[in-house]
Amino acid sequence: MAQLALVIDLNKCVGCHACATNCKAWNTAGVFGPLTDIEPYSKKPYGVWFNRVQTYEVGTFPNTEIIYLPKSCMHCKDAPCVKVCPTQASYKRKEDGIVLVDYKRCIGCKYCSWACPYGCREFDIREGIMKKCTLCLDRIYNENLPEDERKPACVLACPTRARIFGDIDDPQSLASQVISEFMGYKLMPEANTSPSNHYLPRRQSKIKIDEDVVNVRDYAIVTTEKKVTSYKVLIAEDIAIA
Numbered sequence: 001m002a003q004l005a006l007v008i009d010l011n012k013c014v015g016c017h018a019c020a021t022n023c024k025a026w027n028t029a030g031v032f033g034p035l036t037d038i039e040p041y042s043k044k045p046y047g048v049w050f051n052r053v054q055t056y057e058v059g060t061f062p063n064t065e066i067i068y069l070p071k072s073c074m075h076c077k078d079a080p081c082v083k084v085c086p087t088q089a090s091y092k093r094k095e096d097g098i099v100l101v102d103y104k105r106c107i108g109c110k111y112c113s114w115a116c117p118y119g120c121r122e123f124d125i126r127e128g129i130m131k132k133c134t135l136c137l138d139r140i141y142n143e144n145l146p147e148d149e150r151k152p153a154c155v156l157a158c159p160t161r162a163r164i165f166g167d168i169d170d171p172q173s174l175a176s177q178v179i180s181e182f183m184g185y186k187l188m189p190e191a192n193t194s195p196s197n198h199y200l201p202r203r204q205s206k207i208k209i210d211e212d213v214v215n216v217r218d219y220a221i222v223t224t225e226k227k228v229t230s231y232k233v234l235i236a237e238d239i240a241i242a
């Protein structure tokens, strides 16, 4: 049984929001839309976004830096949103582990959004139902699309290739290989939901390149030479296809 998920490399994310906007565009036009927007240019806009990019400033002035954290449903293996749903509108697919909402069964009670520790449920006040990331189910199995476009819209839009999509339970997939090679981690493991999406930690890289940084980077390449090389080759092939 597969577990499809996203792996997001925080070292590569530049916070451009291309993933969020392409997600919004694809899903608004597709079978899981429209993703409602109410008064988007007012002081109190209300919109449904499956994917949001959060921005944090860390450190103490003047030594601060900005961290970007793209976040969407983690497709948890032990999903509390599924357990609490009184109508079984929330469910987890056996064949690929994607967590979905059956809009026809949803009564808009919001129990699932209270149960989700990641804030990844999006209530559509216009339709009165709960929505969320589907991992672009209507793209990844769409045989009318060229094979290299059968990926979530966010992955295709990312200009820095910070997003990797695949089966994290398949040791041969790029997603699971980068998790093990680059110390991929789960957000808030203490919530005991076993999230499937993973993040690759920010590595030390400053604009001012000093000797320490060069040494750290050399060390990483020497100790994991084979795997790092293979990761770079795969990414390069991906860019060439796109």
Ligand code: SF4
Residues within 6 Å of the ligand: 072, 073, 074, 075, 076, 079, 080, 081, 082, 099, 115, 116, 117, 118, 119, 120, 121, 132, 193
């Ligand atoms: S991230 Fe939230 S909405 Fe997604 S599966 Fe986990 S608990 Fe459910």
Ligand code: SF4
Residues within 6 Å of the ligand: 084, 085, 086, 087, 088, 089, 090, 101, 105, 106, 107, 108, 109, 110, 111, 112, 113, 129, 130
């Ligand atoms: S809002 Fe819909 S999906 Fe969420 S718990 Fe209620 S019925 Fe289930």
Ligand code: SF4
Residues within 6 Å of the ligand: 008, 012, 013, 014, 015, 016, 017, 018, 019, 020, 053, 068, 070, 157, 158, 159, 160, 161, 162, 163
């Ligand atoms: S598109 Fe890529 S670089 Fe831009 S915010 Fe999303 S993950 Fe980060």
